[in-house]
Amino acid sequence: MKHTLRQVFHSSKFVTGFVIFSFILLLIIIYPLIVPGDPLEMIGLGTFFKPGIYVSVYDGLNSELHTLKLSDAAQKRIENVLSAEDRASMLDWLKAVGIPVEDIDIKDTEKLLTVWWENYDPSIRPEGITKAMRNYYERINKRLESIKKAEDIIIADVNSETGELVEKTVITGTDYINVGDVANVRILPLGTDNFGRDVLKELVSAAKTSIFIGLIAGCIATFIGLTLGLLAGFVGGIVDDIIMFFTNTFTSIPSFVILILISYSIGQDQRGATTVAIVIGCTAWVWTCRSVRSQVMSLRNRDHVNLSRLSGHSLIRIILTDILPYIASYVVMALILQISSAILAEAQLSLLGLGPKTTEVPTLGLMMNWAMLYSAHIKGSWWAYFPVIFMIALISFSLNLMNTGLDQVFNPTLRD
Amino acid sequence: MKGYRKYFGKKIIWFFVTFVAAVILNFILPRLMPNDPVAAITARQAEGLSEVSSVKKIYDTYAEQFGTNKPLHIQFWMFIKNAAKGDFGLSFSQYPRPVLDIINSSIWWTICLQFPAIIVGWILGNLLGALAAYIRKGFDKVVMPACLLASSTPAFGMAVILLVIFAIELKIFPTAGGYAHNMIPNASWEFFASVIRHYQLPFWSIVIIAIGGQAIGMRSMSIYELNADYVKYSRFLGIKDRKIVRYVFRNAMLPQITGLALSLGTMVGGALVAEIIFSYPGLGTSILQAVTMADYPLLSATTLIITLMVLTATFIIDIVYGFIDPRVKAAQYDI
Numbered sequence: 001m002k003h004t005l006r007q008v009f010h011s012s013k014f015v016t017g018f019v020i021f022s023f024i025l026l027l028i029i030i031y032p033l034i035v036p037g038d039p040l041e042m043i044g045l046g047t048f049f050k051p052g053i054y055v056s057v058y059d060g061l062n063s064e065l066h067t068l069k070l071s072d073a074a075q076k077r078i079e080n081v082l083s084a085e086d087r088a089s090m091l092d093w094l095k096a097v098g099i100p101v102e103d104i105d106i107k108d109t110e111k112l113l114t115v116w117w118e119n120y121d122p123s124i125r126p127e128g129i130t131k132a133m134r135n136y137y138e139r140i141n142k143r144l145e146s147i148k149k150a151e152d153i154i155i156a157d158v159n160s161e162t163g164e165l166v167e168k169t170v171i172t173g174t175d176y177i178n179v180g181d182v183a184n185v186r187i188l189p190l191g192t193d194n195f196g197r198d199v200l201k202e203l204v205s206a207a208k209t210s211i212f213i214g215l216i217a218g219c220i221a222t223f224i225g226l227t228l229g230l231l232a233g234f235v236g237g238i239v240d241d242i243i244m245f246f247t248n249t250f251t252s253i254p255s256f257v258i259l260i261l262i263s264y265s266i267g268q269d270q271r272g273a274t275t276v277a278i279v280i281g282c283t284a285w286v287w288t289c290r291s292v293r294s295q296v297m298s299l300r301n302r303d304h305v306n307l308s309r310l311s312g313h314s315l316i317r318i319i320l321t322d323i324l325p326y327i328a329s330y331v332v333m334a335l336i337l338q339i340s341s342a343i344l345a346e347a348q349l350s351l352l353g354l355g356p357k358t359t360e361v362p363t364l365g366l367m368m369n370w371a372m373l374y375s376a377h378i379k380g381s382w383w384a385y386f387p388v389i390f391m392i393a394l395i396s397f398s399l400n401l402m403n404t405g406l407d408q409v410f411n412p413t414l415r416d
Numbered sequence: 417m418k419g420y421r422k423y424f425g426k427k428i429i430w431f432f433v434t435f436v437a438a439v440i441l442n443f444i445l446p447r448l449m450p451n452d453p454v455a456a457i458t459a460r461q462a463e464g465l466s467e468v469s470s471v472k473k474i475y476d477t478y479a480e481q482f483g484t485n486k487p488l489h490i491q492f493w494m495f496i497k498n499a500a501k502g503d504f505g506l507s508f509s510q511y512p513r514p515v516l517d518i519i520n521s522s523i524w525w526t527i528c529l530q531f532p533a534i535i536v537g538w539i540l541g542n543l544l545g546a547l548a549a550y551i552r553k554g555f556d557k558v559v560m561p562a563c564l565l566a567s568s569t570p571a572f573g574m575a576v577i578l579l580v581i582f583a584i585e586l587k588i589f590p591t592a593g594g595y596a597h598n599m600i601p602n603a604s605w606e607f608f609a610s611v612i613r614h615y616q617l618p619f620w621s622i623v624i625i626a627i628g629g630q631a632i633g634m635r636s637m638s639i640y641e642l643n644a645d646y647v648k649y650s651r652f653l654g655i656k657d658r659k660i661v662r663y664v665f666r667n668a669m670l671p672q673i674t675g676l677a678l679s680l681g682t683m684v685g686g687a688l689v690a691e692i693i694f695s696y697p698g699l700g701t702s703i704l705q706a707v708t709m710a711d712y713p714l715l716s717a718t719t720l721i722i723t724l725m726v727l728t729a730t731f732i733i734d735i736v737y738g739f740i741d742p743r744v745k746a747a748q749y750d751i
Contacts, residue, residue: 254680264707348570
């Protein structure tokens with residue numbers, strides 16, 4: 001046993017897969033300790049907030065102001081405000097008044113602005129630019145100028161007696177606050193989803209549920225497959241015929257179809273994560289059963305098994321001591337594959353709207369389903385779906401890698 | 417020929433047995449569901465009606481029409497009789513459109529998308545796997561993890577990634593549908609060109625995943641064969657490497673063909689979900705529609721058709737395999 005384990009941990013593929021999988025497990029355990037709270041809590045009012053650090057404006061205004069003289073502040077402000085469309089329109093205007101295109105670079109804000117301020121004149125009426133467009137350019141120009149001058153912003157209170165606005169603070173272009181002073185800062189490393197939930201927190205919780213579903217389904221499938229495979233392979237005869245009849249039937253009928261039919265029949269209300277896991281497990285045993293059976297059949301007439309049989313050992317004892325140890329490595333590999341395919345099956349079911357009930361726990365499939373229903377991919381909100389795909393791929397990649405590694409250890413012909 | 421007859425006879429019997437089992441499962445499972453679809457359709461029709469007796473009347477009319485008020489075994493015979501005629505009843509969600517009509521309009525999209533994609537993926541994957549096993553060294557070190565990663569990615573994930581890169585960011589291909597939405601299916605060149613453009617992304621997303629899985633299988637099969645005694649012996653005899661490689665890959669191909677037959681169901685399942693991402697007008701989208709609208713005649717018929725498709729494809733692969741592998745014929749004589 002010890003020797004086998006050492007051998008397994010010498011396989012670089014297995015170790016890589018194991019490290020990735022352990023990392024995911026650690027993340028699942030540790031992250032909720034660092035950032036506690038309900039993963040399904042809807043914190044954002046609105047859909048798909050970008051990833052980033054959210055600072056409370058209210059608390060910010062009440063924090064102590066510091067003055068910093070930074071020379072490039074105005075420049076940065078303008079850069080942030082000018083959208084790609086604005087830049088393109090500015091280019092159009094400059095072209096219309098006859099500036100050579102080579103002199104204009106809409107990517108370089110500083111250059112663009114120099115050219116713009118040198119040439120822009122609201123009184124000029126270039127050909128091909130309508131009145132509405134001229135007004136639009138005036139608006140851009142005004143905005144740029146106000147930012148350039150850094151006009152002060154006045155914060156006012158409403159006087160409760162007279163209803164007049166009373167000046168409270170004046171914020172100038174050189175005022176800064178220390179983020180550390182602000183009481184409420186929320187980091188959303190992966191933004192929020194369509195319901196305004198913290199995606200990272202949800203993702204960690206979803207990965208936990210999905211791995212749980214994978215484990216339950218994988219164990220059930222392996223248990224059923226192993227039991228039936230052992231019976232069919234070792235007992236043979238009519239038992240074998242009956243088991244093989246079901247196995248053959250269920251190999252040809254795509255398990256995905258049966259999964260759809262059963263999940264649909266159970267109905268939305270009864271489908272918890274555990275139920276879905278059990279259903280997946282009950283449809284996925286066929287593979288394990290087939291291969292366990294063929295392995296057992298090759299073992300059945302080995303000398304040590306015959307000796308055991310002659311000694312009058314019971315069926316269970318023969319299976320446990322003479323058969324199981326020989327196929328143990330195979331069963332472990334089958335279990336790993338079952339786990340990874342069960343996680344995938346849950347995701348696919350959820351995308352069809354047949355996943356676990358949506359109000360209790362997030363799963364990777366449900367997150368994907370929500371992102372697709374609210375067309376995150378069309379809105380460019382990559383953080384709502386890409387981490388989910390990445391997580392599914394990473395989990396199943398690490399499991400497959402571990403499986404390949406084990407395969408190479410136990411099948412010496414496959415070794416490099 | 418006698419050996420073949422026995423092999424094919426066995427395969428044909430299995431084909432029918434599994435088919436009957438599939439039909440029974442298809443009938444039973446959706447009908448076990450707790451919420452009553454006829455009640456749902458009645459609720460939609462009877463919106464605004466407060467009188468209980470008229471709602472009841474509408475309910476009874478629909479129950480009669482769909483046959484849901486009869487005992488299960490009579491419903492079953494009705495289902496079989498009608499299914500044999502290709503009559504799957506009327507759809508609940510697109511009432512009164514016949515289910516057969518919905519399936520007729522979607523099945524060809526699925527067949528024309530999935531089977532070429534799976535076959536192309538299978539061929540490319542086998543080539544890649546064989547090359548990786550033969551060349552080894554750096555090529556294998558790069559190809560192997562890449563294939564493992566591709567096969568670990570779910571089909572819908574690959575679909576979304578391709579969709580975002582090529583349709584939304586680069587705008588090379590359209591984002592959704594089987595043809596441009598302002599067109600009516602006809603036999604013109606423009607329509608055909610539009611279909612081809614819409615075909616690319618779903619096709620390649622299925623192909624890439626199939627390549628990954630097949631390449632891994634073929635690689636380990638080839639390594640296994642390359643280490644076999646007959647290869648060492650042939651080398652010892654001085655047979656040219658090129659000739660040996662041909663034997664090796666022919667032997668390694670055989671399990672890959674059975675592997676294709678066995679994994680077809682899984683691949684089709686994944687591809688059906690990928691169809692949904694692209695709103696491709698195939699059976700995957702029909703299933704989604706049936707699920708969201710609680711339309712069990714449609715769901716039952718779609719799943720039955722998919723099972724039939726997979727069963728037929730598996731059957732064809734088995735037959736082809738029988739001709740390719742001489743051991744099949746030999747084995748039938750032994751018994």
